[in-house]
Amino acid sequence: MTTRDLVGLRRATFTFLLAAGMAAATFASPSLGILGPFIVADLGIDRGELGFVIAVSAILGAVLSPVAGRVADRVGGRRALLGLFVAAATTFALFGLARSTLLLVVGGVVGAAAQALANPATNKLIAEDLPPGARGTVTGIKQSGVQAGIFLGGVTVPSLAVALGWRGAYVAVAAIPLVLAGVAAGVIPQGTTEPTGSRRRGGGPLPEPILRLAVYGFLLGLSGAVTFLVPLYAVEVLGFDPRVGGAVVALMGLVAVPGRILWSRRAERTGRFREALAAMAALSVAASTCFWASSAAPWLVWVAAVATAAGSSSWNSVGMVAVMAEAGPEATGRASGVVLFGFLAGLGVGPPLYGRLVDLTGGYEPMWVISVAAAVVAVVVALGRGRPSARIDP
Numbered sequence: 001m002t003t004r005d006l007v008g009l010r011r012a013t014f015t016f017l018l019a020a021g022m023a024a025a026t027f028a029s030p031s032l033g034i035l036g037p038f039i040v041a042d043l044g045i046d047r048g049e050l051g052f053v054i055a056v057s058a059i060l061g062a063v064l065s066p067v068a069g070r071v072a073d074r075v076g077g078r079r080a081l082l083g084l085f086v087a088a089a090t091t092f093a094l095f096g097l098a099r100s101t102l103l104l105v106v107g108g109v110v111g112a113a114a115q116a117l118a119n120p121a122t123n124k125l126i127a128e129d130l131p132p133g134a135r136g137t138v139t140g141i142k143q144s145g146v147q148a149g150i151f152l153g154g155v156t157v158p159s160l161a162v163a164l165g166w167r168g169a170y171v172a173v174a175a176i177p178l179v180l181a182g183v184a185a186g187v188i189p190q191g192t193t194e195p196t197g198s199r200r201r202g203g204g205p206l207p208e209p210i211l212r213l214a215v216y217g218f219l220l221g222l223s224g225a226v227t228f229l230v231p232l233y234a235v236e237v238l239g240f241d242p243r244v245g246g247a248v249v250a251l252m253g254l255v256a257v258p259g260r261i262l263w264s265r266r267a268e269r270t271g272r273f274r275e276a277l278a279a280m281a282a283l284s285v286a287a288s289t290c291f292w293a294s295s296a297a298p299w300l301v302w303v304a305a306v307a308t309a310a311g312s313s314s315w316n317s318v319g320m321v322a323v324m325a326e327a328g329p330e331a332t333g334r335a336s337g338v339v340l341f342g343f344l345a346g347l348g349v350g351p352p353l354y355g356r357l358v359d360l361t362g363g364y365e366p367m368w369v370i371s372v373a374a375a376v377v378a379v380v381v382a383l384g385r386g387r388p389s390a391r392i393d394p
Contacts, residue, residue, distance in 0.1 A: 010187070014129065017184050018122045018142035021081050023149025024088040024177040025118035028095070028111035029054045029347075030150050031173070032104075033228040034157055034249055037235055037242045038166040045101055047232060051355030053101065054228055057108035057115065058348030062341045064116035069337020072117065077125030078188045080117050080333075085181035087114035089174050096170030119320060119340050120333040125188070127324050127332040136268030136321050140261035143317040147260065147309065151253025158246040207326045209273075210335045212381065213319050214342030216277060219378035221343040223284050223371045224312030225350020226291065227252065230301075233291070233364055238298045248305050255309035264317035273322045278382035280318070283311030284375035292368035312375070316343070346374070 032039065032054050040050060072080040087110055094107030122142050126135055153173075160169035227249065234245035267276045290304035319339060327335035354367040 013183075013187050014125075015138050015141050017081070017180065017187065018125060018138070019145030019148065020180050021084055021122055021184075022118050022142055022145035023152075024180060025084050025114040026146045027149045027153055027173075028088070028091045028108065028115070029057050029228065029351075030249065031092075031095070031153055031157060031170070033231055034154055034246050035161055035166045035169070036229075036232050037245070038158075038161050039104075040232075042166065043098075043101060046359060047229070047355040048352060048359050049101055049355075051228070051351035051353075053104045053108050054351040055348045056105050057111045058344050058351070060109060060112035060348075061115035062344030062348055064112055065120070065337040065340040065344060066334065067337070068113070068116035069120040069333040069335070069340075072120035072124045072333035072336075073331065076190075077121050077123075077128055078184075078190060080121030080124065081184055081188065082181055084114050084117040084121055085177040085184065087111070087117070089177040089181075092170050092174035092177070096167045096174060098167065115344065116337070116340070119316070119336040123320055123324060123336045124333045135324055136265045137261060139268075139321050139324070140264035140317045143264065143314075143320060144257040144260040146316070147253040147256035147313055149253070151250045151257070154246040154248075154250030154253060158243045162243075206331070206335055206338060209326050210323065210338060212384070213322060213339045216281075216378055216381045217315075217319065217339055217343030218346035219374045219381060220281060220284060220312045220315055221346025221348075222350050223281075223288060223346075223374040223378065224308065225347050226288060226354060226367055226371045227308060227313075228351045229354055229358070229364070229367065230291070230305075234301065237295055237364060238301060240298075248301055251302065251305040252309045252313055255306050256313040259310045259314040260317035263314050264321050267318040268321050273318055274382055276318045277315060278379050280311045280315045281375050281378035281382055283307050284378070285372055287311055288368050288371035288375060292365065292372070295364075 032050060036047075036050055039045070040047065068080075091107050091111035091114060094103055094110060098104045098107065123139075126138055126142070130138060157169050157173070160172060164172065230248055231242065231245035234240040234248055235242055240248075263276055263280070267273055284307070287304045287307035290300045290307060294300040294304060320336065323335045323339055324332050353370070357366045358364055
């Protein structure tokens with residue numbers, strides 16, 4: 001094997017670990033949606049309570065994100081990634097041991113720490129390891145890890161729950177991040193110590209586009225949070241089997257994998273971040289509209305799943321490339337945390353709000369209305385006036 005082959009192998013393994021880290025850190029909340037029918041039936045909780053558990057993880061993850069960003073800048077991407085894997089394994093183990101809503105909430109709290117570290121840790125590693133112009137494809141692949149995890153989870157976890165029970169499925173999933181932590185410890189080298197001045201440069205005000213991205217992330221998070229209730233909607237309104245409901249979520253994950261890669265690669269090459277983000281928000285408008293209409297035409301749920309995958313489920317890939325371009329390596333962790341704060345805040349507000357609205361009204365229509373409205377405003381924010389995002393030269 002030549003030196004070039006070894007370099008290529010290391011890059012492939014490095015990219016795989018980044019994607020796996022994103023999947024492990026962010027799968028806790030989607031897993032509660034995928035296994036929602038099993039959990040609701042077994043624990044005797046209502047949709048609002050399940051939404052509350054999801055919200056605890058998402059909102060606390062949002063609160064912790066700026067802190068996690070600073071931690072990643074201080075300790076380096078490698079240590080942050082290892083901590084992420086351990087936290088994810090602990091989350092799934094706690095879910096598997098749950099006999100009440102309380103332990104689900106505790107697991108959600110631990111999962112929040114993993115989720116908060118996801119983008120700061122992986123973005124920090126990319127900023128440390130790759131030069132501008134070489135980050136788009138790797139960022140798209142690692143961001144697609146979130147959707148790849150949802151796809152694999154949507155395909156396998158419901159069947160695991162049928163065979164082992166939903167608690168047994170969680171215990172099986174918990175072993176995966178521990179294995180990944182061992183691989184990462186052996187493959188990713190210790191990072192170099194930052195120069196003293198880099199911390200001072202990373203401590204100044206963040207660029208205006210970073211704050212705009214945080215607002216945009218909140219709106220698309222709120223709009224896209226409907227996906228947590230899609231499996232329940234598919235079972236209760238469309239009459240789908242729980243495994244078919246999981247397949248709808250799996251389709252979102254499958255389509256979003258190439259979507260994230262292609263969006264981020266194109267955005268890096270052209271520097272047209274605003275136009276890309278506006279297009280993805282417009283796709284989110286179309287997705288929620290199709291979900292809404294699927295009560296009369298169930299086949300539209302599959303169209304909605306594809307539009308969701310290309311829209312709200314893919315925006316992070318473009319957003320994170322923009323973060324690295326604007327903030328620079330010295331502040332990538334902190335900027336990532338701020339943007340993630342906005343996104344997770346929207347993602348956290350959505351599930352309990354939507355779950356409660358469904359419980360109060362007996363229908364899903366108010367949820368779709370809010371989702372469409374939030375995505376429309378996101379289009380406006382993306383195209384709003386302000387300093388353009390930095391262009392990354394090819």
